[in-house]
Amino acid sequence: MQKEVVMNIVDQKKSKEICISVDWMAYDFFLEKPLSENEILKMKSLGSFVYLKSLKQPFFKVENNNFIIKGIEGNKFFRVSFCTLSSQISEIEDLIKRL
Amino acid sequence: MIYLNQASTTFPKPDIVRKAYIKAFDSIPFGENRSNLNLDNENLINSCRKNLGLLLGVKNIDDIYFSSSATASFNDLFRILNLAKGNIIISCLEHNSVVRPLYNFDNITDEIRVVPCDEYGNIKPCDVENLIDLNTKAVIINQCSNVTGSIQDLSSISTIVKKNHLLFIVDASQSGGSIPIKIDELGIDVLVFTGHKGLFGVQGTGGYYLKNSRIYRSCNYGGTGSQGLKYIFEKNDKTYFEVGTPNYHGLSALNAGVKFILDIGTDEISKIEMGLINKLINELRCIDKVIVYTSPFECKKGPIVSFNIKGLSSFDVGYILENNYGIIIRAGYHCAPLIHKYLKTENCGTVRVSVSIFNTIQEIEAVINAVKDIVVTL
Numbered sequence: 243m244q245k246e247v248v249m250n251i252v253d254q255k256k257s258k259e260i261c262i263s264v265d266w267m268a269y270d271f272f273l274e275k276p277l278s279e280n281e282i283l284k285m286k287s288l289g290s291f292v293y294l295k296s297l298k299q300p301f302f303k304v305e306n307n308n309f310i311i312k313g314i315e316g317n318k319f320f321r322v323s324f325c326t327l328s329s330q331i332s333e334i335e336d337l338i339k340r341l
Numbered sequence: 342m343i344y345l346n347q348a349s350t351t352f353p354k355p356d357i358v359r360k361a362y363i364k365a366f367d368s369i370p371f372g373e374n375r376s377n378l379n380l381d382n383e384n385l386i387n388s389c390r391k392n393l394g395l396l397l398g399v400k401n402i403d404d405i406y407f408s409s410s411a412t413a414s415f416n417d418l419f420r421i422l423n424l425a426k427g428n429i430i431i432s433c434l435e436h437n438s439v440v441r442p443l444y445n446f447d448n449i450t451d452e453i454r455v456v457p458c459d460e461y462g463n464i465k466p467c468d469v470e471n472l473i474d475l476n477t478k479a480v481i482i483n484q485c486s487n488v489t490g491s492i493q494d495l496s497s498i499s500t501i502v503k504k505n506h507l508l509f510i511v512d513a514s515q516s517g518g519s520i521p522i523k524i525d526e527l528g529i530d531v532l533v534f535t536g537h538k539g540l541f542g543v544q545g546t547g548g549y550y551l552k553n554s555r556i557y558r559s560c561n562y563g564g565t566g567s568q569g570l571k572y573i574f575e576k577n578d579k580t581y582f583e584v585g586t587p588n589y590h591g592l593s594a595l596n597a598g599v600k601f602i603l604d605i606g607t608d609e610i611s612k613i614e615m616g617l618i619n620k621l622i623n624e625l626r627c628i629d630k631v632i633v634y635t636s637p638f639e640c641k642k643g644p645i646v647s648f649n650i651k652g653l654s655s656f657d658v659g660y661i662l663e664n665n666y667g668i669i670i671r672a673g674y675h676c677a678p679l680i681h682k683y684l685k686t687e688n689c690g691t692v693r694v695s696v697s698i699f700n701t702i703q704e705i706e707a708v709i710n711a712v713k714d715i716v717v718t719l
Contacts, residue, residue: 294718301661312657314664321660
């Protein structure tokens, strides 16, 4: 059975953040609704997880060997940095959508 | 938004800079040797040279040339100076405007020797001396590190360089406008500056001072507005270091920026900026999990502080400061690839806060409070 799509990503654009390595690239994903705590916690399964919950607007980061996702709870966007040698942005988008 | 990324480019600019730029934009274009329009404007470029001479302590302003940036200046200078067949000594503080041309152009030099620094980005003059041998052609020093804000002892280094009859090349991109420089007094042979940082000009302006420039040949050819029929230049013909239409609009702004600095004085500017920077350093050092890479000692510093928060990458801190607090800083390596080995920040870069005299103590307090907030959550 197909899982429910929880996050509606409406747009994405190349991020201005300078990546550490030339093999890495970053995109900002734009959402229909502000990012909720539940949606953030679902991403925990994708890698090592940092969640600074006591900030006025909590910050989160999920990291594995292929990509890093980071953002702020309540914002309608988050950032995905990925290694172009091992991942495609569409694959990561798909992965997030199906969490 | 709070803008604390002044080391990348200054914002806001002084009002006289904005007015000078708009005036240039709204005026009938004049062309240096390229129009029959003969206005006072024509002296503007020389006025800029004159003001830069006052600011940088240069008597012979004809040795000051304009270019599009510090990077463009270094790319030209390395081809002008004839430094091949020997070694060049550079400090580990150098920006990619120096490092990349040196490491990537063929035939610039046979060997590059790097002077190390301490944990705050200070180099020791004796370490420069230790690297000099009979094949050394030049010593290149970044006066102010764009990572830690450390200021180098140009006077002592100059003594060593002159004793060994070498070319002394100084990068003043980060120090110009904030730190007093005396080119003639220090015996500097070449000094490179950029227009859009501490000099308060606009992007696309920069230049260099080249002592006794008449003995060198330019590496560029093109329109000069003079000798219009001549297109082949022999070795002994006049050489032109500025070719192509000058950036009149940009130089109008740069001239106004330099005048602004001359009116206030670099000592006064430095005093104001140091007030902000020292408060930030002192407060950050008291916060658990914060590592500060800028010297806490009462030494002269540029308007820059670098730090990290243990447990977060500099990029994460930059992201949080921007998106949670509206504070604009720069995170990462700051185009200075060699210094990070000595700061032990090769894996994470640094969070860099940089100020100008237009920043306020309240903005510095906002950074301190934001860092405290972040640290508490870790």
